[in-house]
Amino acid sequence: MALKRVVIAGMGFGGLNAAKMLANSGLEVVMVDRNNYHLFQPLLYQVATAGLEKESIAYPLRALSRQWQHARFRMGTIEGVDLAGRMLKLKDGELAYDYLIMALGSRTSYFGNDCIARHAFDLKQLEQAEALRNHILLVFEMASRESDLANRSALLTFVIVGGGPTGVEFAGALRELIVHVLSKDYPEIKLAETRIVMVEAASSLLNAMPEHLREYALCKVRSMGIEVMLEVKVVSADGSSVALHNGVVIPTCTLFWSAGVAASEVSAGLGVPLASAGRVVVQPDLRLAEHPEVYVIGDMACAKQDGLPLPMTAPVAEQQGRHVAASIMAVERGEAVKPFVYKDKGTMATIGRSAAVAVTCGMTFKGWPAWAVWLMLHLYYLIGFRNRLLVLMNWAYYYFFHEHQVRLITDADDQKAGGLLNGR
């Protein structure tokens, strides 16, 4: 008798945790992803700031599937689902399923602003992190030989939109890269010529944190030499400047956007009810109301708890992945399926070397202790002994020598330095 088949669409934190539990469960497991690796997204900003090689935060999915008897991997771009026919539709084929776990994550949302979308950098995929690293180093190269002061200033100004964890972590790492490494590499450029501007629409940074940690983070970020503009919105961009809602125009060749996320575009094609940000409305057990064989988890799903949608974070996706794997095994045994309950183990963000904020188990941490916890948890959740070793080595090297070694421009054909590049 053929095994029943579970197809897992998307191998982020949700899909990966579901696959791990379902492996060797007696069901056939097919893992599908457009990439052949699982990506540890929380460290993308360190790839973008020359701290890590991109290979050290990715793990080949076939290195997992080959360990599991009834699991296999299918590389492919997911375009939709035929819910009635129980088929996952890929760009180059389709896959029949008995159970489907949709875990396609989220994408950056520019809220329909095309000019920002065209000129902004974001961090969702590995290639984007490398492209951003190349761009940062390239604008320094260009500035080092630029004599026009206005051009120099635009090349050396970095605008970061969004004061959530990604924006704060990227800003802190970028500032440290500039202060400790690039200022020595580029004797032609004075540190005072560089400028990092954080733009946040709300009245504080890290809004998910308690107030005293938000205050600590804001103080720390500003003390590092990063300008913070609160209650300010970006309205447009053209590659060599960014315009704010208050009429201010900041000349800059680098706009980093971390101010919005939306569920994968596949959600909209499912023909099921959607919540805000295009997230799929799911039952308390994370299944679709009309299709109990289809589970939706992670950033893509809008599961509510205490009346509020759960946040789009890795811990939610991981717990949901394990929950739906257990659900499917329960269904197979003829048992009832339980509703999903999220256990909030805390939240954290790192600002710079020895500086972070964290909330866990009802306690709050800041500074060195929070940073140490952040470090250990990220190493723990990273997959693969070799990746952990590489990341640890890179971090130790940087901690003791203040030196980022990955400062290579691996593709000098930068598309987004646009405005000024063309003017030269």
Next chain:
Amino acid sequence: MALKRVVIAGMGFGGLNAAKMLANSGLEVVMVDRNNYHLFQPLLYQVATAGLEKESIAYPLRALSRQWQHARFRMGTIEGVDLAGRMLKLKDGELAYDYLIMALGSRTSYFGNDCIARHAFDLKQLEQAEALRNHILLVFEMASRESDLANRSALLTFVIVGGGPTGVEFAGALRELIVHVLSKDYPEIKLAETRIVMVEAASSLLNAMPEHLREYALCKVRSMGIEVMLEVKVVSADGSSVALHNGVVIPTCTLFWSAGVAASEVSAGLGVPLASAGRVVVQPDLRLAEHPEVYVIGDMACAKQDGLPLPMTAPVAEQQGRHVAASIMAVERGEAVKPFVYKDKGTMATIGRSAAVAVTCGMTFKGWPAWAVWLMLHLYYLIGFRNRLLVLMNWAYYYFFHEHQVRLITDADDQKAGGLLNGR
């Protein structure tokens, strides 16, 4: 008084060694390269076969220039030289020089065969190595879901043209990747379905080696399961097949070309006499006859010794780099310039794990001893403590666990899988 300026165009092995000697010599040194790093080309094939991260064989040039008082780095693509006006012409500017060291290396030559140039992979730059790795992994992904046997066979056939060290090293590493790693990763594919074909126009592999080492290499390569066709030429390619001069057509999506090199195209624009392969004819002291302030070294220069042109290898470039640096310092002291004499310290090629051939100090080595020497010398010549550590770790990991961890497809938009991709 302004320092006299030495411009070094190209930071390969020749330029790097010249810069090291000239640093702190009392002259201003400007290092120019289109990339912001020195590339350790001899290990490119290991990046292409998923054995190393590309970052571990590159070293940022500004990490060097910042250690030297009067040295600086200028990133730029070199387009030519105004010999009369003593100006190096870059794509985006120019640089005046008192002394110029031209060290632009070589490029792959397809001998004017455009269809081969369009469809072949070669290994000269870091991006090419990553693109080839992505391609190899992608054809395995495509083959794993391909049911048409002819298509499967074309996807799983790899044609390597050129039986020199690069061809042999790449073929050996590719075969080991397939046998030890990919055959476990892809249960859908039988090892017997894969095929590596080496095509060499001469009557043996590694023609620079003594006969008994050539025979050992041929035996070893064949015993690994690689087909070797000697005295055979490739005449055309179309992305899904390769045609040989004897009428045989091999269906393949992967053509790797290491059968020809020519000097950098900048040579042709200099307006000075050229030798075969576009190499610049230099005086015995490596200067241009009409322009004693211009030195040409490495692959770009045709220096003769005992009536024969010196080979286009790293050791020749390194020794020439040091020689011209010493020459410039001699000229500055008002001393005579000596002719360059190449000291041949040997040559080597690795075939696979524990298998290599080497000639040095009048002795020949093969098998494990040659491989151990190869390993140590490559680690020794690699620049930077961190790179050495990373490479050593990767090699040790592979040696003991037979596992390549860098098997990521980091850009799934493969251009060259063309023929079959379009047909699907």
